Amino acid sequence: MILKGRSIAKGSGRGELLVSPAPISFLSGVNPDTGIVVEKGHPLEGKTVAGRVLAFPYGKGSTVGSYIIYALQQNGTAPAAIINVEAEPIIAVGAIIAGIPMIDRLPLDLADLQDGTEVTVEGDSGELICGDTE
Template structure:
């Protein structure tokens, strides 16, 4: 299945989809050394985002979050790609600085995304390619 979206950061990244219904704060919510979500009470607390296609509604928190995304890449624990319902500046700048492909505004919204699906974000074309986990 191919879903059209708006391109935020160029490039292509593939991995297993990791979906969060809750926003993510990269400044205080993600450990830049390990890539593990550390925010108390977050639905993905304790989960590593390394090499995933990380989908979440939007970012929250300080502008320093952009640098945390960059640090994740430097430490080789960054997601392969990012998907937002609606990108905001902190996450977009972080993705661009780190060279992480990113899209937002998916046609049909987030309801079609399921954790575990094989996913490829094409930030050049503004597309998300999905495979059902049973097919891969």
């Protein structure tokens, strides 16, 4: 299945989906050394974003969050790709400077995406590819 959204950051990323119903603040919400979500009470608290396709509604918090996304990439703990309902500048800038593929505006709710599903995000075309297409 291929879903068409909007391209935000170029590239291709593949991994297991990690879906959050809540926005994420990367500043103080995600440990850049480990990739673990540390925000108290967050639905993903204790889970790692490293190597996963991270799907969440939108970012929240300080513009320093863009730098934290870049630090995640430099530390090898970044998501393989990012999916947002609606991209906003903090997350978009972070994904672009870190070279993390990012898309938004998919024609379905995030709740319809299943944690653990292997997917590919094609940032160049804005596509989410679920499962094998061969």
